Amino acid sequence: MVKANASKIRFLLLFSLFFAIFGTLIAPATAQDEENGITLDITVGFDSHYKSEYWTPVQVTAANNGPAVEGYVQIRVPQGGGLEPSVYRTPLSLPTQSNKRVTLYIKLETGAGNVNLTLHQADGTLVAEASSGSLSRLGASSDLLYGVVSPDAAEFAFLERIPGSRSDAAVALLTLDDLPETAVAWSALDVLIFNDTDSSQLTTLQRTALEVWLKNGGQLIVTGGANWQKTAVSLTDLLPVTVDGSQSVDDLPGLRERIGIAFRDPGPYVVATSSLRSGELIFHQDELPLLARQSFGRGSIYFLALDPRLAPLLDWDGSDAIWAAIASRVPTVSNWGLGPQNSYAATEAISSLPTLALPSILQLVGFLLVYTVVAGPLNYWILKRRNQLEKAWLTIPVLVIIFSAITYFTGFQLRGNDTIINQISVAYSQTGAGQANVYSLLGLYSPQRKTYDLVLPQNSLARPYSQDFGAPFSTDEANLGAITYGNETTISDVRVDIGDISVFLAESAAPAVDVTGSATLTVEDNNLILALDVLNNSDLTLETASILVGNRALSVGDIAPSERTTVSLPMGTTASAGSSSATFFSSGYGPNAPLSANAETILGSFDYYNDRVLYPRWQLLQALESNNFGGTTTFAVPQETAVLIAWSNESQINATLGDDSFNSESTTLYLIEIPLTQSLVSGRNITIPISLLNWEPIGNNNVYNPTIQDLYLNGGWVEFSYTPWPELQGMDVTRLGFSLTQQYEDPSQLTPDVSIWDFEESTWQTIENTSWGRNNIQEFAPYIGPNNEVRLRLQDNSSQFGLGIGEIYPILTGNLDE
Structure with a gap:
């Protein structure tokens, strides 16, 4: 009987312990401090769901049955890479017998387990704390x-x-x-x-x-x-x-x-x-x-x-x-809706201040030449002419001091005497939209070691921005105090070293540039034509405008305020034998990089690498596109839209330094979606340009970056699938070929083995006698799949040092019937 009772007691104790532990797991994110009468309730994200790519709202409800509290609530979010935690705050006034609700906005990392909240008096004294339940990352x-x-x-x-x-x-x-x-x-x-x-x-x-x-x-x-x-x-x-x-x-x-x-x-x-x-x-x-x-x-x-x-x-x-x-109608995540994806390029863009450019090599060579001539031959000639060569021990050190002072003064001037906020923004919107989604890279440059408070408008959310490697902030001690939300968003106590730049990424909703218009894809004389009609209703000039359709950008030029621009632009035909891949893209970029691939058109110059103004813009184009090579995801403009791309020197966010004076530099890239109407009614002998082909790699082996432009094969193979845009999927194909060009012209370079997918036999068929340039396929019917899909396979079986492929894509020609 005693043993039975002992067993029951042990069971009840174990059950009570289990219930207590389980109860703490399922309890709501509410904490009550009985000593001071504070109750905190915290809700993270949307019913505890969050996406690390976006800002996460945190709703805090505070009730006070004790002494009044004048202070703030705070959340510390751990950062990866050994960085100091990010600190987010918002003021909170909590009188006795009060109940208030405030909202913080935080950026959670991928593996965030929960969120810890603390309530402090204004002097930093801890009053109460609470923790959220487990979170669900999507x-x-x-x-x-x-x-x-x-x-x-x-x-x-x-x-x-x-x-x-x-x-x-x-x-x-x-x-x-x-x-x-x-x-x-x-x-x-x-x-x-x-x-x-x-x-x-x-x-x-x-x-x-x-x-x-x-x-x-x-x-x-x-x-x-x-x-x-x-x-x-x-x-x-x-x-x-x-x-x-x-x-x-x-x-x-x-x-x-x-x-x-x-x-x-x-x-x-x-x-x-x-x-x-x-x-x-x-x-x-x-x-x-x-x-x-x-x-x-x-x-x-x-x-x-x-x-x-x-x-x-x-x-x-x-x-x-x-x-x-x-x-099924929920749109995919917009191509640029996530902001900068390549953090190295983004940091490079914001750190490239045209006003702080280094002297050119010619200037350095000229300075050294003058120094050498003055300190050497000229000094000797003057002393010899005066018969005072023994004074060289004095003149040479003096000249060294003078030129050193000139060097120091010049370097100090190049470094600048002014604090600068460099702002590079991307404003993403649609025609007729009142608001644009804006990402702004903010670079705070200081000519001296100093601490600043960066102040942004109330509706702006900002955080420190780091590279994928080599974080721009020291990990030994925190380089900023906290991000505080109130009537303004303030990033306090930002410590910047001499000649250094601290980088932040802000996101906001701002008035969109007022642009209306339409784009229509038509057939004229059996050629594909893009008809563009754009009216700039704003008071700013849209500089170096271009229009992006599919993966191809076409130049439009500057659009002045109140100016209407109407142009008809040929979409182009397939490349002829020996043509360069530059007909459609700048070399080196695949489907994940339509902006970088068209950099020459979008920037209005091919020499953007050496241009102080265009270089950061080029880096921004790279920053907006994924740096993930070797994947199968594509990055294409939605087929129902064309994108008007333009530039200006207007700022998108009012960033200040409180009472500190500063200069501002601003650049904005506008990405404005325009409805695209495809009126491909009928036409004969229409050739589908590469820009209207959707493609993706469907398999590869030993290929670093499987792309149809600038592909490198070294003993490996790759397979691609190509499908025309929907309006061309019903075209009656009358001729089929493919374009195979070299990355660099070399008459001695061997061709890869090319195969095409046989949809009837479900197997790859080798194409004999392949040559560089355009290749025609005679009996092509088995190689045209549903929706005019074509699949090509390349394999390197014979080269010793690998093969550089300029481009590889099918050439489909046919008739469109009404």
Whole structure:
């Protein structure tokens, strides 16, 4: 009996211990200090979901039942590479018997486990602390994040199985208070659902942030049903429909038959009644919109007339098809929406100050020549002429001192006497958009060792920016104090050494340059032509403008204020035998680098490497593109848009140093998406240019950078797939060939072995007698796949020192019928 009781006691103790431990794991991120009466609650990201590529909002709720607190809340975020943690703060005034909510914005690393928050008095005394629960990291391009604002948000958990074109999906259960007032902090959200929620409770700043998020690619779904009014009324100016009421219907055959699955629950069903105002109907019952959509910048706004929590959508097997239709239209992460990707090039760009350029080699040689002549022959000649050669022991040291002083003074002047904030920005927007997504590299240069406070506007988020290797900040001690949010964003106590540059990356939403226009791809005389019509409504000159279509940039020239530019630009034909790959691209870049590949056109000069103004711009182009070689991901402009690229010396963010004086230097790169209409109605003997071919490597062995331009083979092989743009996928192909050019002209260089994929036999067929230049294929029918896809394979089996391939791509010629 005693043994039995002892066993029960041990069991109860173990169970109690397990329950205590488990309870701490599932407890909410709330901490209460009984001594001072402070309660802190912390919510990180969107329902603990975050994407490390974007800023993460942290909502802090503080309650005080004890003595008043005048201080700040603080988060320290560990950094990799041995760097000091980043410190983020925001002021907090917490009187007795008060409850307040503040928001911080932090940049989390990939492996962030949780976030620790502390509350301090103004003198730094620790008052209370709290820790978040475990966090869930999502990938910007691989994971789809739904945000659901609903009194029954858990009913939308099924969306986790509908990732659209992404590999996975997650659902964040939110309230309106969880939506940040800073537009930049919305970036991690892909889809936002308002269901049975009073959207009029959105603050003015939240509403502005919502619209900016939409224009940058966000997807908003507003639901109807019986409670449509409180959800939709305050958003009527955004909706694609005009909602006028609700009604009960016995059946919705238009939806049921379209999906092809019978409803689980019988009617009646409550439907919000409306009429289409603009956009498109995806699902409808006769003239009654059930799911309508309209574009808003890169994003979309949907109105779903039914309440997903009720029949017929609740637990209906066909509901997934409705949400899949929405998820499939979520745009991919914009090519430049993540800001600088190559941190080495970005740091090089911001550190290249034209006003602090080093003297040229000719200047240095001239100075040394003058010094040598003066201290040597000229000094000797003068002393000999005066018969005072014995004074050389005096004149030579004096000359050395004089020239040393000149050298020191010149170097001091070249280093400059002024503090400089160098700003290089990228403003990414669409025509007609009021706001642009702006990334600004800020370089703080100091001619002396000094500490500064860098002050930015309230809606700007900024952080120290480091290279992938060799961080620009010393790891021995912190080079800055904290990033503080308030009426302004302040990076305090930035310590800069003599002649050094501290680099920061700021993200903000700024007024977009006012540009309207259109781009149309047409067929004229059997040639592909890009017709561009652009009106610059702004008061600044768009310098060195060009238009990027596919992976090819075409020069437009300067566009003055209020100027309308109308041009027709040939898209080009395939290269002839012996042509250089420079016909379409600057050499050395593949599909991940359309900006760098077209640097000569975008910068307006081929000598950008030696130009003090163009060199940092060239580095910026490289910084915006991935430095990941050997991967299979492509980097192409969306086929429904062309991108207007231009430059100016306007600043995008008002950066100051408090009471310290400074000079400013600014450069802005504008990337403005213009709708591209493809009116490829008909034409005969049309040859598809390389810029309208989507390609990707589908396999390789022993190839460092598998790209169709400037490819190097040394005993390895690589396979590529090429597919024309959609409007050309139905072309009747009448001739097929391929272009194979050398990287550097060498008559003795052997050709690689070239094979083409036989879609009928599902095997590679070797092409005999391949030569450099254009090669024609006679019996080509088996080699044309679905959507006019062509696959080519190159292999080096015979060279001793490797093969340099200038370019390799198929040449498809055919007819387009109406």
